[in-house]
Amino acid sequence: MKKAVISLGLIVAISPLASVYAQDDSNFYLGARVGSSTLSDACQVGSCDDNEVGGGLIGGYDFGNGFSIESTYDYLGHFDASYSPTPGAISGDLTALTLAPKLGFGITDQTELYGKIGAAWWDWNSNAGDQDDISLLGAVGLDHRASDLVNVRLEYQYIHDMDEGYFNADNHLISAGLTFHFGRTSEPEPVVMVVEEIVIVETVAEPxxxxxxxxxxxxxxxxxxxxxxxxxxxxxxxxxxxxxxxxxxxxxxxxxxxxxxxxxxxxxxxxxxxxxxxxxxxxxxxxxxxxxxxxxxxxxxxxxxxxxxxxxxxxxxxxxxxxxxxxx
Structure with a gap:
């Protein structure tokens, strides 16, 4: 008897049980956030940190693969401050327009840890006179994709050394927000391909x-x-x-x-x-x-x-x- 060995490749497709979200689909997004805003070092003597409710609007473009350009406009609160030789109590409203790249690092299929470093154009509108300038902005946060349309996020934002005229302070904003992503779709989980080699031994029976x-x-x-x-x-x-x-x-x-x-x-x-x-x-x-x-x-x-x-x-x-x- 003669024997022939035939090797066959068997490809088994394991069908997905669920869908995961594509992290590389480009899209525009808009949203809003609200949280606790703290104005720190807004006095020359003692401790004069002031906490208020702050919040604002979010807009950006997600290029995919964890990279976005993002801008926010925030009302950071109505604060009290004290500076000499300015007489009397000072109070005013603080707003900021920011622009920064947003870099994300996926920790699950739906959630990423991100960071931002950019610029904040801030405006202090008070009874002692208006002040505005551009300062360094930094932020870190968690962004979770809840659906094709909606993301939820938690963020800590820091605007450093807002120093112009008599005004000199820092701002800390801890916020929760929602963003709505337009034109984004989910992709099915990649099919897992299992390649198994099957060896078939064929025997040739003599006449x-x-x-x-x-x-x-x-x-x-x-x-x-x-x-x-x-x-x-x-x-x-x-x-x-x-x-x-x-x-x-x-x-x-x-x-x-x-x-x-x-x-x-x-x-x-x-x-x-x-x-x-x-x-x-x-x-x-x-x-x-x-x-x-x-x-x-x-x-x-x-x-x-x-x-x-x-x-x-x-x-x-x-x-x-x-x-x-x-x-x-």
């Missing part, structure tokens, strides 16, 4: 040929008859087993006669004997479409018909099973 002739003391049939003898099943057993064990095996059954009698009689007898052998296989579970039946009559002798020994060799049935392939 088999059996010749049953009276010269070999094998009597499948009585003289001039087409019915199987009592011992025929023992002789046909090896070929039957091959056909039963391997569904891909087939057999060609050819009947032969000697030249005694008429040519027409011998032709019919050879066909009937070949068919009788085929019927034996069918009765034992072999499909008829796996069997080919041929009657050769007296046309293909293997020995001379002039002697009894030669005629015995010519009275024969040949069964040939061609080569076939099966999987182990």
């Amino acid at each position: 088999k040929k059996y010749v049953f002739s009276e010269a070999d003391d094998v009597e499948l049939f009585a003289f001039g008859k087409a019915t199987l003898s009592d011992g025929a099943s023992q002789q046909l057993g090896p070929m039957l087993k091959r056909l039963q064990d391997f569904d891909t095996s087939t057999a060609i059954i050819v009947g032969h006669t000697d030249s005694v009698g008429s040519e027409a009689f011998n032709q019919t007898l050879s066909e009937e004997r070949a068919q009788t052998v085929a019927n034996y296989f069918v009765d034992n579970g072999i499909s008829a479409d796996r069997l080919s039946v041929v009657g050769a009559g007296e046309s293909d002798p293997v020995a001379s018909n002039d002697s009894s020994e030669g005629r015995a060799k010519n009275r024969r049935v040949e069964i040939e099973s061609p080569e076939f392939v099966y999987e182990e």
Whole structure:
């Protein structure tokens, strides 16, 4: 038997159970935030930190992959301050317009930690006179994608050293916000491709040929008859087993006669004997479409018909099973 090894690649697609959010889809977004705003160091002597409610609007463009350009406009609160030699109590409103790049680092599929460093144009509008300037802005936060449309965020923002004229202070804003992202869609979770190698061993069965002739003391049939003898099943057993064990095996059954009698009689007898052998296989579970039946009559002798020994060799049935392939 010959063996052939065939290697097949089996690709198994594991379907996603859920969707994850694409973090690289570009979009515009708008939103708002509100929180606690603290004006610190707004006096020259002692501690004069003042806390108010602050909030504002958010707008930006997300380029994808964690990079955005973002601007905010915030009302940071109405604060009290004290500076000398300015007489009396000072109170005023603080607003800020900011612009900064926003850099995000994903910590889950939906949530990122981000930071901003940019500029804040602030305006202090008070009873002692207005002051405005540009100061350094820094912020850190968490941004969570709740849906295709909505993000929620928590942020700490710091505007450093707002120093112009008599006004000198810092601002701290801790806020919660919502942003609405337009034109953003979620993507399905990438399909996990599992590549498994399957090795199939194919075996090639060699052809088999059996010749049953009276010269070999094998009597499948009585003289001039087409019915199987009592011992025929023992002789046909090896070929039957091959056909039963391997569904891909087939057999060609050819009947032969000697030249005694008429040519027409011998032709019919050879066909009937070949068919009788085929019927034996069918009765034992072999499909008829796996069997080919041929009657050769007296046309293909293997020995001379002039002697009894030669005629015995010519009275024969040949069964040939061609080569076939099966999987182990």
